[in-house]
Every structure is written in C-alpha cells, then in structure tokens.
Amino acid sequence: MKKRKIELAVISDVHLGTYGCHADELMTYLNSIQPKKLVLNGDIIDIWQFKKRYFPPSHLKVLKKIIGMASKGTEVFYITGNHDEMLRKFAYTSMGNFKIANKLVLNLDGKKAWIFHGDVFDVSIQNAKWLAKLGGYGYDLLILINSFVNWCLTKLGREKYSLSKKIKNSVKGAIKYINDFEETAGDLAIENNYDYVICGHIHQPKKELYENKHGKTMYLNSGDWVENLTALEYSFKRWKIYQYNHDKLSPFFMDEDLKEMDMNELIASITDKNDIGDIEVQTSEEENPSSVDKQGLSQDTDGM
Template identity: 55%
Template sequence: MAKREVDIVIISDVHLGTYGCHAKELLKYLKSIKPKMLILNGDIIDIWQFSKSYWPEAHMKVVRRILKFVTEGIPVYYLTGNHDEMLRKFTDFDLGTFQLLNKIVLNIDGKKAWIFHGDVFDVTMQHSKWLAKLGAVGYDTLILINSFTNWLLTAMGRQKMSFSQKVKAKFKDAVKFINAFEQTAADLAVQKEYSYVICGHIHHAEIREVQSTEGTGSVLYLNSGDWVESLTSLEYHNKEWKIFTYTPEAFHTDNDEEDLTDAEDLDAKLDVNKLLERFRQEAE
C-alpha cells in the first residue's frame, strides 16, 4: 500500500507507558505516512507514570516506527514536555537525524514557526508540580475506567463516550484555560514576529488565527491535540496546514509482518532497548 506523502507531521501528548495511550492507532497512522520531517512535540513517553510493568508491545512498536524514520534519514525532532521533562537533561542530544530539544524555530516556506510543548504557560506545572502529577494519575485512572466502559458499550452495540471530555465540558474554567493558553502563546509569538506558534500540552487540536491582546498583529496558532482521546496530529503539505483525525474506518489492516522487518532492520542499526534503558535509569 502506497504511503501518503506529507511535508511535516507534528504529534504530541502520546503518553506512551500509560493505559490511556492509543498506541495501536498511532502505529497504523505512522505506517500510513511518508513525512519529510517528523516533530514530536512533548509528552511522547510519559515518564511521570512510567512503569516497567506496563509497557505493551504496541508501545515499543511506536518507538521502533519513529526510529525507523531516523534510519531512513528523515529529520525527527523530539521536543520535551512536562511528562517527559526528565529528558531535558539530554537537551541537544542527537543520533543521526534525531535531535532532542526543548523548542525549535523553523523556516517553513519563508515563514518562521515557533514550536514548543507549552507547559511553560501552565501555572499548576510551575508552582505545584506534585498537584499536577496527582492530577495526571487521576486522569489516567479516568481513562482506564472509560476504556472498560466503552468496551461494554461496544459489546451492547451502543455509542462510545468520553468521560474526561464530558467533565471538561461541564466546567467553564476548562474553556477559559484553553483560551488563555492560546492567547498567551499568540501574544508572545506576535512579539517575536513569528508567523506560526505550534504547541501541544492541552489535548485540544486547533488551527486558528489569533489577534494579539494589544492589537499589534496576529499569528496562526496551531495545536496538535493528543493520542489519548482526540487521536489527532498536525500535517503540513503543499503550503497548507490541516488537522488529521484518526478514524478506525480509514485503517482496516495492520501489517505485523512489516513490524518484524522493521525490528530486524533496527536491531542491526541501533540497540533500541539500551537507548530506552538509559532514559529509564535517569527517570528513577
């Protein structure tokens, strides 16, 4: 099956190593594309909740697929987030076409793009990290309960539901937080004279023009969403941005044989387990 060519793909908030992560769906998506550049915009591996007892094969396959892009010479930028902040001590680490950074500025067809995770705007993260981590555990528990509930609903032929999205919808503060996040990012980007500001963190995919608070200009704000609930990414191709949303109907098959070939190819070029173990040791 021919892969879909994309100039730039940006994903964030995958949370590998947690029950809420939709690794199988992400793997199918990554297999379907041929990007010229891949940007991982934070919270890809959830080191906050990382457990050696929960690291399914599908999660490893996602890592292998990403590293396969590296072995193919595709630039892969891993920008750190709050859930993988332990990796910040490895900032500027590079391996072939793979680079680990906190943020990046790219020239995209003559326009400057400022790309970073976005947790720097989160007051809870900056001042009450323990509270943020507690909230993350609660969120993952909610996702786990939601997964079981949806399994029952599917078995009964009923439509799936999202607990956390319903919770967010009940609270106006959640909407205010998203709006404030987007406005803050836009204001700073306008000051720095960027054309695009691209974030993750808030699990809310978006592409929209945002005016600065002072009315001095505007910027295109983009957010890649997440692979816990929304299952979205940002794609740039032929000078246009769009939000990609995963749907099961569009991905009927999964080639396990291709996974085995990938694993053999990577093992010959890179010891993936040693690389992951190095990061694990730093996290403990």
C-alpha cells in the same frame, strides 16, 4: 500500503507507558505517512507514570518505528514536555537524524513556525508539581474507567462517550484555562514575529487564525493520542489537522483548502522548495520570548 509523502508531521501527548495510549492506532498512522520531518512535541513517553510492569509491545513498536523513520532519512525532532521532562538534560543533543530540543523554529516556505510543548504556561506544574502529577494519575484512571465504559457501550451497539471531554466542557475553569493558554501562545508568537505557533499539552487539537492589535498568527495544537487521536500535517503550503477516527487513511489532498487551489498554484507549491528544509533551533537568549502577564498562567518562558 502506499505512503503519503508530506513535508512535516507533528504529534504530541502520546503518553506511552499509560493505559490510555492508543499505540496501535498511532502505528497505523505512522505507517501511512512518509514525512520529511517529524516533530514529537512533548509527552511522548510518560515518564511520570512509567511502570516496568506496563510497557506493552505495541508501545515499544512505536519507539522502534520512530527510530526506523529517522534511520531512513526522516528528520525527527523530539521536543520535551512535562511528562518527559527528564529528557531536558539532553536538550540539543543530536544523534544522526534524531534531535532533542526544548523548543524549535522551522522555516516553512519562508514562514517561521515556533514549536514548543506548552507546559511552561501551566501554573500547577511551575508551582506545585506534585499536584500536577497527582492530576496525571487521576486522568489516567479516568481514561481507564472510560475504556471500560466504552467497551460496554460498544457491546450494546451505542456510541462511545468521553468522560474527560464532558468534564472539561462543563467546568468553567477548564474552559478558561484552555482559552488563556491559546491567547498567551498567540500573543507571544505575534510579539516575536512568528507566523505559526504550534503547541501540545492541553490535548485540544486546533487550527485557528489568532489576532490582536499588534498582528496575527496561526495557532495550531496537535491534540493527543489518548482521546482525540490527532496530528498536524503540513504540505503544499497548507496545514491540516489529521483526525484518525474521521480521516482514517484519507490522502492529504482531500483537504478542502487544496480543492480550491488553482492548478498552477498547486504545481508551483510542489516544485518551489527553496525555503523548505531551513532548520533553526532556538538556543540563544536573544530569541527567547519576553514575559507577559496573563492571569493564572506562568510566564517563565526560559524553561521552555
């Protein structure tokens, strides 16, 4: 299989070690790409729900694949999330091409991309971690039940159905939480002059230009590999949401944005690499975003 060469791929919320993880599909995706940089934006291994009796070979293959990509030259950044927060004690550890961080800034073609998981905005995690963990177990059980329901629907020749999406879309509180999450991420990015803000955590893939009275930024969310099976890809100075169930292994250049590019612009975007590769990991207190007051959200960004 010929691999697609891309500048950057971002995946999050894989939840290895849980029944809902689609490890085989993720392996298919990882085998189809050859990124210069791979960002694992939190909750890759679900340490909250880790059980020795359930970590199948397909989940282990994903870890081996990622390590293999790093050994072959791909820069891999593991950004910690809430389900793998135990790794935060190793933040800013570097092992060859494999690096662990709590947040990351990348310079992409002269534009600054701010990447973090996003659990810092979750008030339930900040104030009642036991409640968040209980919710995690409930979510995993719901996904397990949903898998059985979808198996039955497939046997009957009917379309698959997402119970969790139905619940999220029907509960006003869930919708408000997602909207507040995106608004807060966008406001902080604009305040700190970031061109892109890239999150995970809420399992909602999205690419949207966010604006307020102070400016604008591109909000991106990589989604998850439990329900949506999505990733973010950056190449040719363009962002794309890769959707496994729709795109399969379709090439990046089939993106509509690229079809509209002038040939000279396309050639220039491929050959002009002066800005690609400049990496900056936020460690100084001076670059930490200031707090904002958003209803229902935690503003302690220092732990990000």
